[in-house]
Amino acid sequence: MQDELFTHQASSFAATRKDALAQLDAFIPFAGRYARDRNHVIPSHTNVSKLSPAIRHRLILESECAAAPLRRYAASTVEKFTQEVYWRRYWKSWLSLRPQIWTQYLNELTALQNDPAQETIRSRAARCEGGESPIAIMNHFARELVETGYLHNHARMWFAGWWIHIERLPWQLGADFFLRHLLDGDPASNTLSWRWVAGLQTPGKTYLPRRSNLEKYLPPDVLKTHHEGLEILEHPQALILPADERPAITRPSLPPTASLHAGKIGIWIHEEDLLIEQSPLRSLNPKSIIATRDTATWKRFRYPKVKITWLQTAIDDGAKRASNAFGIEAKVSGDASIAEALLRCDTKGLHRNWRSRMVD
Numbered sequence: 001m002q003d004e005l006f007t008h009q010a011s012s013f014a015a016t017r018k019d020a021l022a023q024l025d026a027f028i029p030f031a032g033r034y035a036r037d038r039n040h041v042i043p044s045h046t047n048v049s050k051l052s053p054a055i056r057h058r059l060i061l062e063s064e065c066a067a068a069p070l071r072r073y074a075a076s077t078v079e080k081f082t083q084e085v086y087w088r089r090y091w092k093s094w095l096s097l098r099p100q101i102w103t104q105y106l107n108e109l110t111a112l113q114n115d116p117a118q119e120t121i122r123s124r125a126a127r128c129e130g131g132e133s134p135i136a137i138m139n140h141f142a143r144e145l146v147e148t149g150y151l152h153n154h155a156r157m158w159f160a161g162w163w164i165h166i167e168r169l170p171w172q173l174g175a176d177f178f179l180r181h182l183l184d185g186d187p188a189s190n191t192l193s194w195r196w197v198a199g200l201q202t203p204g205k206t207y208l209p210r211r212s213n214l215e216k217y218l219p220p221d222v223l224k225t226h227h228e229g230l231e232i233l234e235h236p237q238a239l240i241l242p243a244d245e246r247p248a249i250t251r252p253s254l255p256p257t258a259s260l261h262a263g264k265i266g267i268w269i270h271e272e273d274l275l276i277e278q279s280p281l282r283s284l285n286p287k288s289i290i291a292t293r294d295t296a297t298w299k300r301f302r303y304p305k306v307k308i309t310w311l312q313t314a315i316d317d318g319a320k321r322a323s324n325a326f327g328i329e330a331k332v333s334g335d336a337s338i339a340e341a342l343l344r345c346d347t348k349g350l351h352r353n354w355r356s357r358m359v360d
């Protein structure tokens with residue numbers, strides 16, 4: 001049943017480059033009021049771009065999103081939007097330099113999911129995910145996330161703050177709930193935002209959901225319908241988690257690009273970058289292109305059908321554009337592990353080449 005608090009569905013989020021560019025165009029008239037309106041959580045979410053799934057999978061580039069409003073407004077008018085677009089890149093770079101934070105999160109999550117001693121915690125978390133908590137508005141947000149694959153940024157902050165500081169559930173289970181359902185689910189933006197709400201990312205700073213803040217940024221009729229339990233948010237107290245050790249920085253070593261031009265070349269398209277024809281690989285002359293659906297990861301993180309359908313459309317779109325750009329067919333593989341798919345991708349000579357590259 002459609003909740004009156006949201007009017008969109010997963011299918012309203014652009015899953016092709018053409019739709020993402022059209023969605024960006026349609027957002028431009030609202031960009032001038034973004035700084036004033038962005039924190040208000042209204043059912044249509046027309047005060048924000050809703051481009052995050054397309055940006056996250058690179059159907060559209062951050063630089064395109066930042067440049068488009070500047071064709072109509074002064075930089076100072078749309079500064080807030082530009083800043084938000086580049087927050088994403090900041091989180092991405094921060095985590096790339098400290099990959100151990102992601103590994104640590106996965107290890108902690110696995111322990112929480114499998115330890116028999118955590119059974120009570122898991123059941124409480126499952127009730128919150130299923131919209132069976134004492135706070136009606138949080139139940140609504142859980143439903144919106146599951147049904148549409150999206151939540152407004154302010155709703156994400158309220159929900160995460162409630163989960164951690166009021167329900168006192170482990171942040172890792174909440175982050176997993178978000179990553180599983182969000183169409184824009186991203187290891188960097190999601191993990192680091194949850195850590196920020198928990199007070200781990202900026203030590204000493206936590207985010208608390210307060211009733212007065214919800215009353216300010218949600219329409220009154222929405223709060224009237226979802227008022228049960230709001231009193232619980234009147235005087236929230238922060239849970240203070242032990243601070244991490246300051247994570248060490250690891251600088252990745254990148255291969256020299258010149259070596260990419262040697263020998264026969266195959267291009268692998270995956271959901272991390274669906275705009276390969278505008279990437280540094282665009283000057284290559286590939287003999288083969290394969291686009292993979294990472295079904296093993298989707299299964300591991302228990303992605304729901306809504307998200308898998310969106311990803312499949314986006315990957316097919318990336319493959320089609322790559323095919324047009326490079327002038328060769330792009331095969332889409334979805335029924336094998338990525339390694340198997342890559343090894344099988346060309347039987348006419350690339351096979352050995354792929355194998356040696358993977359062994360390297």
Ligand SMILES: Cc1cc2nc3c(=O)[nH]c(=O)nc-3n(C[C@H](O)[C@H](O)[C@H](O)COP(=O)(O)OP(=O)(O)OC[C@H]3O[C@@H](n4cnc5c(N)ncnc54)[C@H](O)[C@@H]3O)c2cc1C
Nearest residue numbers: 048049050051052084085088153156184185186189190193
């Ligand atoms: C607990 C929590 C979890 C989050 N998980 C994710 C996630 O998995 N993936 C994700 O893309 N964003 C995440 N965010 C950030 C933010 O909520 C979403 O990017 C934003 O709500 C997407 O909606 P939009 O496209 O309409 O944003 P707009 O307001 O239109 O902003 C434009 C673009 O800027 C970027 N952006 C905006 N706000 C942020 C922010 N606070 N941090 C980083 N980038 C931002 C996004 O790419 C977004 O599409 C999370 C935030 C919180 C508090």
